[in-house]
Amino acid sequence: MMAENVIETNKSNEIDVDKIKARNVQTFAQKFKQYKNHPTSLILYLLVWVAAIATMATVVFLIGYILVMGIPYINADIFSLKYTSDNCSLVPALVNTILMTLLSLIIAVPLGIFSAIYLVEYAKRGNKLVSVVRTAAETLQGIPSIVYGLFGMLFFVEALHWGYSLLAGSFTVAIMILPLIMRTTEEALLSVPDSYREGSFGLGAGKLRTVFKIVLPSAVPGILAGVILAIGRVVGETAALIYTAGAVADYPKDLMSSTRTLAVHMYNLSNEGLHTNQAYATAVVLLVLVLLINWLSSVVAKKITKK
Amino acid sequence: MVKYKEQIMKVVFFIAALVSIAAVALICIFLFANGVPAMAKIGIFNFIGGSTWAPSNEPAEYGIFPMILGSIYVTAGALVVGVPIGLLTAVYLAKFCPKHIYKVLKPAVELLAGIPSVVYGFFGLVVLVPFIRDNIGGNGTGSILTASILLGIMILPTIITVSESAIRAVPDSYYEGSLGLGATHERTVFRVILPAAKSGILAGIVLGIGRAIGETMAVILVAGNQAIIPNSVLSGVRTLTTNIVMEMGYASGLHREALIATGVVLFVLILLINALLSVVKRRSE
Structure with a gap:
């Protein structure tokens, strides 16, 4: 048939x-x-x-x-608003994770997108800088998170005197996710057909207008998939945060307060070994959260390939 | 006015592109500047070759040879566990798998890649460590064996994904030619396709090595963390990564610098592996 x-x-x-x-x-x-x-x-x-x-x-x-x-x-105790060493509530850690993720995205997303724009739209063919930037990004991608943690501690916490803080932690993970966002944006920009650009130029638009009004909007799904993947990495990150953001299990007062994210909270619970039940429950929340985020990213990514 | 804006934004894009170079440079400078003096003070051979790590002794000893060995052992163990299973699963996905199974198995592998390392560590702590203690032996706080099995699972998705695409990249004519000469499907896959996909598979393995050597939070929960040269697969082991996390919280003075120097050794190892990876990748292209 x-x-x-x-x-x-x-x-x-x-x-x-x-x-x-x-x-x-x-x-x-x-x-x-x-x-x-x-x-x-x-x-x-x-x-x-x-x-x-x-x-x-x-x-x-x-x-x-x-x-x-x-x-x-998983019970109401785990989700009580205030953390005590009895209930091991994960709500403050969850709030911290969201703040940490938002902050690191605010830093890394514009940087990643802008550098991808430079590489794809502005750099001329055979530009030496392009290959240097690519090598740098690849190097960053291969560096294990504990090395990022050490660097964040030496640079943000100590050299800049930020102390263990939300800010130091988010800058550290921002550097970590930068190459990921850069590479996915680069691929998304490259997949926009040249005819779009030519059409825009033909209508009299300048380079900048073409990039922001024509190229970037068509590349949004690809960029979004990369950003969501980056969120998954930040949420699951531990080693880079222990010695940059610290481990205080409370809501942050400002950007300079020490905080613990959900993954660090999870590590502390399993390392102490005193609250195994709560550790199990936290593991479920963390696992489901990260898997959901990754699933969302692959759904978005599949939408592009279907088009 | 428009021209002006164009120029400014061009400079902004250019500066953004420089950030990743600056980040690599800053990481190198800060790690080396803080780690190398300690290596010089301790003596480079005493540091890398010394077999005693005893920061609280008088005089303190900072030999990281046990940790270097530990990293090598658990990475090798992870390869022993992860490479055969990963490679065969990749072969299955690319050449044996019916469509309806592929739709389940492939997302499952992707799930494995998404699990945070601290959740892996917790799983190892509550399942693997007691299982090995009760059924095989050891002191029950983790060992080379438990760390190797857990890391082997963790590098599975890397090896599977990279190997599968390498196997799929082999032209169909190779397969058809071999079948036409009378070889079975299996013989064709293992004697013709796999050798042709060799460098791609190798790239996957090197990537797996990088991941295993740099892994911290999962290993710290299942490796026992004794800073001694292990004498069997059931003895506890401390890796370069876990050495940093274990002691950075309270270390000061030379001890602290020695920990940063441990990070430098790890960093150099990773850079070497990255260089190896780009050589392998270039060959496979």
């Missing part, structure tokens, strides 16, 4: 060879005979299946275990 349809709708009466797929359907008996003659193939076949099942089982067990063990401990 399918094949007939394809041919009928093809008006030029030519069969598109690329669309025809060979289907070597083997019966079970044929397969069995083949594997009997080639035992190594059978072993490899089984190994591949075992590995795939192991991967799947790991994912299901890991996420399932945390959910099953943690959900019973």
Whole structure:
């Protein structure tokens, strides 16, 4: 049926060879005979299946275990507005996480988008600076978060005298997510067809107007997917924040107050080992939050490819 | 007026582009400026080659050789666990998987990539550590084995994703040619496709090494963290990353500088791995 349809709708009466797929359907008996003659193939076949099942089982067990063990401990105590060492409330940490995320986005998103605009729209072909910036971004992407944490402590906390603070933490993670936002924006800008730009120039718009009114709006979904992915990284970050934002489990008074985000809160709970139940519940909240954010990012990203 | 604005914004974009270069430069300067003097004071060989880490002793000893070994051991262990499973899963996804299973397995791998490392660590702490203690042995506060298994799981998504796209990038004609010569599907995949995808797979493995060596929060919860040279896979181990987090909170003076110097060693290791990665990537292109 399918094949007939394809041919009928093809008006030029030519069969598109690329669309025809060979289907070597083997019966079970044929397969069995083949594997009997080639035992190594059978072993490899089984190994591949075992590995795939192991991967799947790991994912299901890991996420399932945390959910099953943690959900019973999610109660009103965990969500009380004030943190005490008894209830281990995660609400202040949650608020801190949101503030930290917003602040780091305010710093990193304009920087990332602007530098991508420079690389894609302004830099001339063969510009040496472009490759240097790319290498720098790649280097930043490979640096582990504990090194960012050390740097943030030495630079923002000490050299700039900000102390353990919301501000120092958000600047540290902002540098961490900068390359991610830069690269996704760059890809999004590159995927905007040149005809858009030419059309805009043809109508008499300047370069800047073209970039802001034509190119950027068409690249928004791609940029958004990158930004959401960056949010996921900030929410899940621990090592870069312990020695930059500190671990005070209270609402911040201002940008200079020390705060703990949800992930740091989670680390402290599991490290102390005193509040295992609350740690389970916090793990559920953190896990669900980050997975939701990542899922949102992939939904947005898929929207672009469909277009 | 418009011209004026164009010029200003061009400069703004240019400066934004310079920020990532400035960030790399600042990170290098601050780490090296704060870490290298300590290395000089302790003596570079005593620091990197010394096998005793005892900051509270009189005189204090700052040898990070146990931590370097620890990082290498858990990374190697992670590769032993993660590479075979990851590579075979990638092969499955690219060459064996029916469509309806692909729709489930691929998002599952992506889920694994999104889990925060502290949640991995917590899982290791409440599941892996007790399991190994009860069934295999050890002192029950974590070991090379638990850290290796957990890191192996953590690098799975990296290895799977990169290897899968490397395998898919091999032209179909290779596959068809091999089948036409009478090889089975499995033989074709393992003897023709995989060798052709070698450098891409290697890039994935190097990326995994980078992730395993830099991982901190998951390892600290499952590795036991004893600053001694481990004598079996069941002994506790401390890595370069965890050494920093464990002691930075209360360290001062030379001790603190030695911790920053530990970060410098880690940073240099990562830079080397990055360089290796770009060489491998260039070869695969």
